Amino acid sequence: MSVVEVRHLAVGYDGREVLRDVSLSVAAGDVVAVLGANGSGKSTLIRTILGLVPLRRGEIDLFGVAQRRFRRWERIGYVPQRLGAGSGVPATVGEVVASGRLARRGVFRFPGSKDKAAVREALTAVGLLDRIGDPVTTLSGGQQQRTLIARALAGEPDLLVLDEPNAGVDAASQEAFAAALTRFAGAGGTILLVLHELGPLRPLIGRTVVVHDGRIAYQGAPPEPAGHHAEPGHEHVHPHADEAKPAICEWAPTDGTKAY
Amino acid sequence: MDLLTLPFMQYALVAAVIIGLAAPSLGIYLVQRRLSLIGDGIGHVALTGVGVGLLTGNSPVLTAVLVATAGAVGVELIRERGRTSGDLALAMLFYGGIAGGVLLVGLSDGAGNSNLMQYLFGSLLTTSPEDLALIGGLGAAVLAAMLVFRPALFALCNDEEYARVSGLPVRTLNLLLAVTTAVTVTIAMRTVGLLLVSALMVVPVAAAQQVTRGFRSTMTLAMLIGVLAAVAGILLSAEVNTAPGATIVLLALAAFVATAVGGALARRFRRDRERPPAATEPPDVVLHV
Numbered sequence: 234m235s236v237v238e239v240r241h242l243a244v245g246y247d248g249r250e251v252l253r254d255v256s257l258s259v260a261a262g263d264v265v266a267v268l269g270a271n272g273s274g275k276s277t278l279i280r281t282i283l284g285l286v287p288l289r290r291g292e293i294d295l296f297g298v299a300q301r302r303f304r305r306w307e308r309i310g311y312v313p314q315r316l317g318a319g320s321g322v323p324a325t326v327g328e329v330v331a332s333g334r335l336a337r338r339g340v341f342r343f344p345g346s347k348d349k350a351a352v353r354e355a356l357t358a359v360g361l362l363d364r365i366g367d368p369v370t371t372l373s374g375g376q377q378q379r380t381l382i383a384r385a386l387a388g389e390p391d392l393l394v395l396d397e398p399n400a401g402v403d404a405a406s407q408e409a410f411a412a413a414l415t416r417f418a419g420a421g422g423t424i425l426l427v428l429h430e431l432g433p434l435r436p437l438i439g440r441t442v443v444v445h446d447g448r449i450a451y452q453g454a455p456p457e458p459a460g461h462h463a464e465p466g467h468e469h470v471h472p473h474a475d476e477a478k479p480a481i482c483e484w485a486p487t488d489g490t491k492a493y
Numbered sequence: 494m495d496l497l498t499l500p501f502m503q504y505a506l507v508a509a510v511i512i513g514l515a516a517p518s519l520g521i522y523l524v525q526r527r528l529s530l531i532g533d534g535i536g537h538v539a540l541t542g543v544g545v546g547l548l549t550g551n552s553p554v555l556t557a558v559l560v561a562t563a564g565a566v567g568v569e570l571i572r573e574r575g576r577t578s579g580d581l582a583l584a585m586l587f588y589g590g591i592a593g594g595v596l597l598v599g600l601s602d603g604a605g606n607s608n609l610m611q612y613l614f615g616s617l618l619t620t621s622p623e624d625l626a627l628i629g630g631l632g633a634a635v636l637a638a639m640l641v642f643r644p645a646l647f648a649l650c651n652d653e654e655y656a657r658v659s660g661l662p663v664r665t666l667n668l669l670l671a672v673t674t675a676v677t678v679t680i681a682m683r684t685v686g687l688l689l690v691s692a693l694m695v696v697p698v699a700a701a702q703q704v705t706r707g708f709r710s711t712m713t714l715a716m717l718i719g720v721l722a723a724v725a726g727i728l729l730s731a732e733v734n735t736a737p738g739a740t741i742v743l744l745a746l747a748a749f750v751a752t753a754v755g756g757a758l759a760r761r762f763r764r765d766r767e768r769p770p771a772a773t774e775p776p777d778v779v780l781h782v
Contacts, residue, residue, distance in 0.1 A: 283658050284657070284658070285654055285657060285658065304660065305660075306658060306659055306660030307659075307660070309658065311654075311655060311658040311659075313652065313654060313655060316652070321524055321525065321527070321702065322521055322524055322525040322698065322702055322708060322711055323702055323705055323706055323707060323708065323711055324647070324651060324707060324708040325706060325707035325708070327707075328647065328707055328708050328709065329651065331644065332644065332647065332648040332651065332652070332655065332656075332659070333659075335644055335645060335648055335656075335659050335661060336659040336660050336661075340642060340644075340645040340661060340662065340666075341641075343644075344644065366706065366707070367706065368706045368707070384655075388659070394658075
């Protein structure tokens with residue numbers, strides 16, 4: 234069954250079209266990475282799929298139901314780029330992760346032992362169980378990212394949607410992260426994620442979708458790294474904005490010279 | 494203390510307990526959302542409600558609840574819709590509220606500056622048994638809503654987009670916060686006054702978070718500080734004949750100074766005792782020269 238189905242999607246802000254005629258299908262068990270330069274519209278694509286950005290034209294189905302009528306949000310675990318703006322007031326790692334249970338539990342029920350067990354299990358999966366009682370602000374950027382993954386995992390979703398989970402994350406956290414996602418995918422979970430570079434998640438990715446200038450420029454198998462890009466431990470650092478554009482046009486999975 | 498045998502003192506104390514608990518329990522969500530000043534604005538709007546009540550001969554508390562609620566819902570709709578124009582719209586709403594209030598209170602019979610002052614800064618003598626019933630009922634409702642919906646409201650205030658993707662009724666919860674803000678402002682008006690009510694929502698939270706680690710513990714401690722400041726402030730103001738609202742707020746601020754200093758000392762003490770290991774994570778980049 235199709236988990237996410239996007240047909241002829243168009244999205245715009247204040248008269249400017251950010252996405253044009255985008256179609257995308259994610260089947261159960263797929264691991265799909267959306268790649269693209271900054272400003273290409275890749276984040277807008279997944280935010281529109283989640284209903285955070287209104288669409289202008291086209292259709293989106295989630296688990297076979299039109300997005301407007303979709304109610305089973307507990308099936309989706311969303312991992313934003315960073316911890317919400319909310320703050321000043323301290324919150325523990327456990328409290329933030331417990332928010333992930335709300336979709337499943339509902340607003341009116343108090344958390345039970347099952348909810349608490351799910352929170353501990355999700356924190357174990359990202360290697361942060363020992364920090365459950367610490368304020369999230371005392372964590373490193375990478376650990377905060379892992380907390381957000383744990384929040385999504387705590388809801389026991391069928392689909393994980395991640396928005397640049399590796400942006401500015403230390404190597405140790407990237408590994409913990411890749412391990413958690415591999416386990417999730419191994420258990421039959423579906424993953425849709427926006428990435429700036431494949432990095433340690435590369436072995437996990439089944440399909441890549443490249444967004445360029447509001448359209449899908451390429452869909453297919455992830456490229457094989459070649460040249461110095463293939464060296465172990467290589468971290469690809471992109472020059473941004475202008476220089477990234479020709480890179481995408483040049484780039485094709487067959488020529489195998491550019492790792493994205 | 495023979496003061497406690499006086500009925501008006503008893504009313505004032507009961508009202509102080511209710512408000513001391515309810516105001517910080519709501520205020521913590523406003524602080525988390527960076528809307529610490531919203532209570533102040535709604536207080537301005539509520540003054541128009543007081544004027545309407547005095548002019549029409551209805552209970553000022555009741556009319557203030559209604560007008561403040563309408564104002565708070567309006568603020569929420571403005572906030573939801575946009576960003577840039579919202580700021581100016583709020584300013585106009587708030588100043589319109591206080592100007593309307595001053596005008597209407599002035600027009601009502603037998604009104605003078607003292608009448609206006611007791612709504613703006615609170616007064617010990619003005620809580621009637623009828624007011625107390627209204628304050629008690631509404632205060633209990635606010636407190637219950639803030640405690641029962643804590644997980645959902647925490648999720649909303651911590652990360653609104655995540656709450657939306659979780660399928661939470663975001664709009665309903667936002668309106669719940671708006672309405673409870675209006676209600677809290679109004680029921681606290683008799684005790685601390687409309688111009689100081691926001692302080693009782695925010696200052697106990699600011700004080701509590703100096704020494705707490707989690708949201709739940711911050712909420713509990715803020716409510717404790719709120720109720721202690723409110724009760725002590727009423728007793729002290731009766732004893733030394735000061736304005737109750739100002740006394741309560743200054744006590745809450747004293748609690749903030751105490752926890753800020755205490756928290757800093759405790760952190761320093763802990764650091765000295767157990768020098769933590771250096772960086773727990775390896776650096777991202779190692780430069781080989």
